[in-house]
Amino acid sequence: MTKLKKEDFEPHLATVFQVLPSGMEPVPVELVQVEDKSSAALEVFSLMFKGSTDNVFHHDTHRVRHGVMGELEIFLGPVHTGKLDAVYYQAIFSSPRG
Numbered sequence: 001m002t003k004l005k006k007e008d009f010e011p012h013l014a015t016v017f018q019v020l021p022s023g024m025e026p027v028p029v030e031l032v033q034v035e036d037k038s039s040a041a042l043e044v045f046s047l048m049f050k051g052s053t054d055n056v057f058h059h060d061t062h063r064v065r066h067g068v069m070g071e072l073e074i075f076l077g078p079v080h081t082g083k084l085d086a087v088y089y090q091a092i093f094s095s096p097r098g
Contacts, residue, residue: 004093006045008069009034017049018065019076019089021057026065028052029089043097049076049089056087 013034018026033048059077066072076091 003095004072005043006034006036006093009045009047012066012068015066015068017069019049019051019057020063020065021060022062024055024057027055027057032088037092038097041097042094044092044094046093047074047076047091048079049091050086051089053085053087057089 009031013031016028016030019029020026029049029051031047032050033046035046035048037044037046056078059075061073061075064072064074064076074091076089078087079090081088
């Protein structure tokens with residue numbers, strides 16, 4: 001499996017990804033943030049997606065489809081943001097440097 005990097009997602013900010021939760025219809029979410037959280041020892045970045053309050057899915061490894069990036073498997077789930085207009089989902093990637 002190819003190691004995903006922050007730079008893979010940055011060109012796709014403000015584009016729609018389709019999350020394919022098991023047993024549910026596809027859920028469209030917009031990539032709204034790509035944030036670097038790296039340290040000296042680890043390469044870490046997070047993705048924040050914004051979705052409708054109509055179809056909420058839980059933390060799990062989900063198939064995620066994008067028109068340019070293709071199909072990926074990403075562990076993501078809802079996070080509390082205090083905002084009521086949408087549901088926000090976060091994915092965090094971490095790997096040792098080197």
